[in-house]
Amino acid sequence: MHDLHVFVCTTSGRHHCGGQGSEKVLQRLRDEVERRRLGHVRTTRMGCNQQHHQGPIMIVYPDGVWYGRLRAEDVPEIVEEHLVGGRPVERLRITPDGPWGSTALT
């Protein structure tokens, strides 16, 4: 499997990803990566992409796969299927709204 860089939005605020449980998503992700010793996976927090209406969100690069409306319980499936197996989890994917190049305000 090629190296993967997984970003989780943890912007705080009630209507942002942080207010929708993204810290639990990130923690579960890091727990799984650590437990399974996935040396090809790097995890990093990110700021707002103006997608919190479908948050919490996660993006996997270089694949360019966006996930949304995540709960911590969804993470093991993403890890097993996508990060290990190379198959994105279609039911959890989202398409970012708005023009791609819109600059986040935060």
Next chain:
Amino acid sequence: MHDLHVFVCTTSGRHHCGGQGSEKVLQRLRDEVERRRLGHVRTTRMGCNQQHHQGPIMIVYPDGVWYGRLRAEDVPEIVEEHLVGGRPVERLRITPDGPWGSTALT
């Protein structure tokens, strides 16, 4: 040019990217993207990747190109050459240290 997602570390702290001028790097990037109306470029803040010894850092995905020791004055060259021209700026590239899969602590 394919869609690009540019991440700039803005973690605060004297020895972190934020303490080395990364806010000015991000602002200059957003100014250039806005001024040139680069609709294929999205810009997002990111947290720590444990690379602040060569910060401030920026990563361009899906290309997987890491830049380091950036000053705001370096940004127009990255925009012109890489984000518009598709040619990474070799003199500003870095290789992330340490095992890829190391989980950032922040």
